[in-house]
Amino acid sequence: MVSDNETQDRIVNLELELLLQAIQQQYDYDFREYSRAHVKRRVLHYLNANGIPHISELQHRLLTDEQCFRKLLKELSINVTEMFRNPSFYKTIREKVVGLLKTYPFLKIWHAGCATGEEVYSFAILLKEEGLYDRTQIYATDFNGDVIKKAKTGSFSIRNIRDYTSNYQQSGGKESFSDYYHATDNRVLFDKSLSKNIVFAEHNLVSDGVFSEVNMVISRNVLIYFNRELQNRVLNLMDRSLVTGGFLGLGSKETIMFSDIAAKYKAVDSKERIFKKIHV
Amino acid sequence: MSNQKTYEAIVMGTSAGGLSALKKMLPGFPADFPCPVLVVQHISPQSDSYLIKMLDELCPMKVKEAVDTEQIESGTIYFAPPDYHLLVETDRSMSLTVDEKVNYSRPSIDVLFETAAEAYGENLIGIILTGANADGAVGLLKIKNYGGYTMVQDPNDAENAVMPEKAMRMVLPDQVLTIDEMVPFLLKMNYHASEKESPDQVDQGKNSKKDNSDPG
Structure with missing residues (x-):
């Protein structure tokens, strides 16, 4: 069970790395040096919210549909702000x-x-x-x-x-x-x-x-x-x-x-x- | 404890009643405790660093606020800063974010537990203490699924039983203990320092406590 999780994790991390490369090449946004734990959470959240089974599937959609990319970009943007914050x-x-x-x-x-x-x-x-x-x-x-x-x-x-x-x-x-x-x-x-x-x-x-x-x-x-x-x-x-x-x-x-x-x-x-x- | 498994980090989460629970529990760890402890305590966004200063006085271990991009060190208790999520990276450094609240909370226990589970895998201990909402239950399940060790404060012993009960509804924990039983139990478990650290960081006693002030 443990090793299953580790294998699964390794695959997800690899898919994520490939996704970020694909985004960089296709759309010129480079998330590869962002906090990886953060990007991973956001991407997996996006998959969940949109019923997409895995990152590779998302990658294909992103590459062929710019609107899909814009939506992910929103997910990866920092939208939490307020007036006179702190x-x-x-x-x-x-x-x-x-x-x-x-x-x-x-x-x-x-x-x-x-x-x-x-x-x-x-x-x-x-x-x-x-x-x-x-x-x-x-x-x-x-x-x-x-x-x-x-x-x-x-x-x-x-x-x-x-x-x-x-x-x-x-x-x-x-x-x-x-x-x-x-x-x-x-x-x-x-x-x-x-x-x-x-x-x-x-x-x-x-x-x-x-x-x-x-x-x-x-x-x-x-x-x-x-x-x-x-x-x-x-x-x-x-x-x-x-x-x-x-x-x-x-x-x-x-x-x-x-x-x-x-x-x-x-x-x-x-x-x-x-x-x-x-x-x- | 039945096998030879060793642990590299402890993560803890608590909300209502957490302060007195932590004051009872954290001073029990010796200065040379061989692994780091990361804590999310739900706290008002405006709170100052009083809690950390007070706990640092009380505890043999060094107590400090987690600093973005800093490497996690053994012998140190890290607190998520008020109004920031604390995440663990796979290289065992820490990240902070101001993303949306999770379970109405920022910092969120789930965010810490889930990222720590991915970083430490089966070498992680997760502990849920007293609290008034469901934050941490999903994270504790993830720790369990990754082969880590899970502990929950006995709801009868908790100032607020909701958080322990929610966790226990999600996960069958490896141990349910009172706050007084926690540290003696933890001290009997096996630890090893993360291989990504240098050895001289392990035996950091009270004398070598560094300045706890935030970097400017």
Whole structure:
């Protein structure tokens, strides 16, 4: 029984490896250096939910049907996000970073892996309240074009708005949160003045390069899905994009410690994972 | 224990009542306990690192929060961070994710147990303690199916019997024990350090405890 399981496991792992190769060759998305335990869970979940018996069958469908691939891509995207996620992160930005950003006449901020955009709009609100929005260009990117389209609309489910309001208040928000959106039956639509300086674009951290020099990179809970080697490569990409003196804001369990850019940065706030680039 | 099988890791899951159960149980492991212990305790997303600091004070073993991509080491008790799932990779490193909740929980016991079963196979011990929902039952079944050893806290001994009972409905565990019986029983089992670790990581005593603070 044990050896049956081991054989079965070996086959599934091999099929998964082949699937990821096939996806890379056919669609240019490379998941081979993602956390394999995570990818395996998501792929098996997808099989289960769609009644597909094994990964090889899924591979054939993916190769012949792009819609099938788009659906799997959604499964492999990180769709869990919220406005002002971890309010203390935003509070610390207000307290320790905004003052330095104010010394620049013009700012570029890159939000890498923005998913459906909740955190981008959060950051736009913060910048507006701090008087920085009008001199800022925000690039909000994600590898999944479908979520970018959603992010562009600035329309979110009303279901979570109470939590978002509470997060906003804890993050040091200065206004009434409801001033930023119009509520309809089940949606909230954020004010167009928040998105006018945001460029939403498709960008894949694994395969695409630097597209602009920026003063701040925000990428939260994206790196944790990569293995250590890929994390290092992506951190190098972010580093190449950042000006000296620029800031890097990561998710609460992400670190630059294991990467080879670590020595160029100092922690502005180590708990909130906000770093400043101090050397070229 | 009837055969010569040896174990490389212990995974544990608990929710309601877990804190006092863990406070009773974890200090019983000696500093040189020859394998790692990975724990999912359902906990509020906002909770700070107080629990870990407190348990690290109480326990001879090193207690720390699991760090993404870090290699799992013997002699260490790892806790899944609040609001993150903890996964074990086949190279015995750890991954964290913020994926959807599983069984209304993040961290989820099933996520840890299922990935650990794949990484450690028959060399894994899975333990369900007190708790108020069904998380962990499916994961415990997977450990069993992979030939691992399964233990459940006696529902009569548990502050909240739901989680042990749900687990026992899914799996016929190898042992049902009270919290006080758990560690003495575990200390009699056979262990060997994972072959993917260097030998000097095995006998890490209290004196060599490293800094428990998060990496910056």
